[in-house]
Structures are given as structure tokens and as C-alpha cells.
Amino acid sequence: MPLHFELVTPEKLVRSEEVYQVVVPGAEGDFGVLANHAPFMATVRDGNLTVYAEEKSQPETIAIRGGFAEVNDKGLTVLAEHAE
Secondary structure, three states: OOEEEEEEOOOOEEEEEEEOEEEEEEOOEEEEEEOOOOOEEEEEOOEEEEEEOOOOOOOEEEEEEEEEEEEEOOEEEEEEEEEO
16 A cells, blocks of 8 residues: 655645655654554654655655654655755
């Protein structure tokens, strides 16, 4: 079962897609999110999101600055101040 991932900035919805895993640069360390992860919220530090489209695929990195991440029963939403 894939993970629904959204990356949002104040200007726009940057991404909305089904992926295998996302590694997020949390304020207290990086954390990985897969489908059916327990719900939580975390502060995000400046760094790179690492997005795996499929289990053994090459990851894509997306630079972000600050924000929050929320994991709930619908998936992962990263609210970033800026994304490149």
C-alpha cells in the first residue's frame, strides 16, 4: 500500500503523489515515513526531503526550509516555508 505524500508551501501545492517512503529532516533528527505510520506531528529543519517512489527506486531529494510535518491516517503532509 503506498503512502500519500503532499508537500505544501505558502505559495502552492508542490507535490501530491503516492510514494513508497519519505525521509524528513526533523528538528530532532531525520525520520522515515511509510504507509500506515503512527500519527504524529514534528517540526522540520532546513534540509532535504528524500522521496522514494518505489521500494527499491533511486531517491529524489527536495530541498526545504523550515516548517512542520504531519502524519495521519491519510498520509504525510509537509508544510514547508520554502521548497526547491
